[in-house]
Amino acid sequence: MIETLLIKFYKQKLSNxxxxxxxxxINIIIAVIIIFLSVLIPAPYIIHNNQEFLLISIFFFISLIVAVMSLSLLINLPAMNFTRRFYKIKLRSSEWELFRLYLLKEYLVETKFIDAENKNTKENKETIEMIISLFQQKLENRQKNKPFSILGSYFNTTIVFLIPIWTAFNNQVYFKEVTLNEAIHNIGTIFWVVLLLFVLFCMIKIYKIQYKFLYPDYKLQEIIYMLSQLQIIHNNDKFSQKHIPQDQKDKIKTMVKDYNYKKTRNNQKERNTTSFLKRYSYFKWK
Incomplete structure (x- = not known):
């Protein structure tokens, strides 16, 4: 039950x-559509006209630029400005991580999992350790017999997936099924597609856009990490006074109380279209 409540709080109030x-x-949806169209629109023209490798490279390079600019202008920059204006903190900074850490602490205090600062220090530490153990056990159970776990995390094993491509390339050239230029054209196309997907994945990882299908266990790992940090700073008044301004503490308390209040009201949601657009889009770049 405890881990279920914490996971729910993480999803609804604590995650990035x-x-x-x-x-x-809405910005994210628009960016995905733009990136998809930038790849889809030139694809039929390239396939049916069998264009030269240089022209294909130009098309994919343009798609790459469109992808980077879309992620930057539609997602990263608005997200950073939203964080600065609403929370008065820089996104992905040490202050931001501390803000989230104290948000977690306030929730644990508000729900009576732990006591306030300087009260029952030993019991608080033991409680946090028990919660960490619960999450570690849950994470271990999820990772047992996980699909593709046999491949591990070693990069060399991914070469296995490249062998059929290289074999097909050699066979086509050796048996003269296609000319050398056509074979280079085919493998070059595959290379650019893989490169584009790799860059998109790296951009998503850099911007820390957390999607469940990419990081199924990410929330458990981050909760464990945050709880481990909380053990160190929970009863440290001097640290709190130095790094967390009073206005941020007040905002954190308001956010937790608002979360608990909405939970008691069954998380009633506004159905007004204008409110929906206002809540899920942000297009300010300054």
């Missing part, structure tokens, strides 16, 4: 998506 990227959800 809940705090920031949920408010630029």
């Amino acid at each position: 998506y809940a705090l920031v990227y949920k408010h630029v959800l």
